Amino acid sequence: MTDLTKYNYVLQHADNCLILGQRLGEWCGHGPILEQDIAMTNISLDLIGQARMWYQYAAEIQNEGKSEDDIAYLRDAWGYRNVLLVEQPNGDFAQTIFRQFLYDTYSCYFYEALMNSSDERLAAIAAKSHKEALYHIKWSGDWVIRLGDGTEESHNRMVAAVQELWSYAGELIKPNETEAKAHEEGYGVDLSAIKEKRDAKIREVLTEATLEVPESTYAHEGGKDGRHSEHLGYILADLQFLQRAYPGLEW
Amino acid sequence: MVLDKEYILELLQNVTDPEIPVISVIDLGIVRDVIIDEDSLEVVITPTYSGCPAMLEIEKEINNALKKKGINEFKITTVLSPAWTTEWMSEEGKRKLKEYGIAPPNPTNPEDIECPQCSSKNTQLISEFGSTACKSLFKCNDCLEPFDYFKCH
Known part of the structure; x- marks a missing residue:
């Protein structure tokens, strides 16, 4: 391995995309209405496509002859570097929407900034993903407003979702050692620079949705360094089963 | 060769x-x-x-x-x-899409989507996401046919 920091940096983002994509995929066939079932699986597909771009690059940086699939399917939970937010359960539709909204508000500004990376490959992945992220936030943001400013039932569910997930919003924009170093070396994003824009966007949408922005700044963290909630193990058991049971299996 | x-x-x-x-x-x-x-x-x-x-x-x-x-x-x-980007799609491609029943991307006015069946502009979005990643779902308020729109990207 020539550059462990860059490898870990790339993995963090690959894992975010894959785990959130897998979570959204769990909705397939269970969405509240057909159009939204399709929306969630479409977004899932985008995220898994983005994960592939990241994993392919990770495999090249690692340079040990491993493929994108090896990296995705053959690491255990502590090797995963996704934020805790994306592994949280789907809950009800409101909880899925708010989890998506928190991720989208981060990813839009993250990719926008990463397009200026000194690393051309990262800039290319960012430009491709940014277009998709903008479409996703339009959907998740619209739904936060529609549910929050909807019926008493939908409003209460959104309030519960915000309460449940708010403490996972901070980890996204709080740099760990890898991200700090990546920024120092010129290819990584300065998360402190996107925090303000992200927070403003969250405030704008929640306000329009007649929802209160929680004051608490407490943030669960550790996912980026491999310390996960119990949920990730179950996700991986599902995600990795075939490759673990039948190594090298292809469709 | x-x-x-x-x-x-x-x-x-x-x-x-x-x-x-x-x-x-x-x-x-x-x-x-x-x-x-x-x-x-x-x-x-x-x-x-x-x-x-x-x-x-x-x-x-x-x-x-x-x-x-x-x-x-x-x-x-x-x-x-x-x-x-859909801006790279050829005019020929757009024509073929319409003929096939898919409204082609309209970058000049993404709100103004023409029904590929009856060419009416009195259409409405049903869902931002359709049968594939590149399409969204519309319906025509005149001929009442639902149709796919190849969205701008």
Whole structure:
């Protein structure tokens, strides 16, 4: 391995995309209405496509002859570097929407900034993903407003979702050692620079949705360094089963 | 065999998108370049959406189209940058989409989508996401037909 920091940096983002994509995929066939079932699986597909771009690059940086699939399917939970937010359960539709909204508000500004990376490959992945992220936030943001400013039932569910997930919003924009170093070396994003824009966007949408922005700044963290909630193990058991049971299996 | 860029582009004009079989990979703007250097041939392609499952199929079909004409030495390279945009779709491609029943992307006014059946502009969005990543769902308020819209990207 020539550059462990860059490898870990790339993995963090690959894992975010894959785990959130897998979570959204769990909705397939269970969405509240057909159009939204399709929306969630479409977004899932985008995220898994983005994960592939990241994993392919990770495999090249690692340079040990491993493929994108090896990296995705053959690491255990502590090797995963996704934020805790994306592994949280789907809950009800409101909880899925708010989890998506928190991720989208981060990813839009993250990719926008990463397009200026000194690393051309990262800039290319960012430009491709940014277009998709903008479409996703339009959907998740619209739904936060529609549910929050909807019926008493939908409003209460959104309030519960915000309460449940708010403490996972901070980890996204709080740099760990890898991200700090990546920024120092010129290819990584300065998360402190996107925090303000992200927070403003969250405030704008929640306000329009007649929802209160929680004051608490407490943030669960550790996912980026491999310390996960119990949920990730179950996700991986599902995600990795075939490759673990039948190594090298292809469709 | 002497390789000729025009000839290769013509061959690729017959390779169609497996999900929308009326439009070719050239019309879609997926083929970014054909590079010929003496005996070597490189076809440069770019994905539409990062998760589009048709990309693998398209690569296979390009592969088959070339081999069918006895071209065995070539490589297909995927580039991510610049990111694919519907602005690269040819006018011919847009015409074929409409004929097939899919409203083509309308970058000048994305709110103003024409029904591919009756050409009415009295249409409404049903869902931002449709049967594939590149399309959203509309319905026509005049002829009442639902239809796919190939969204701007």
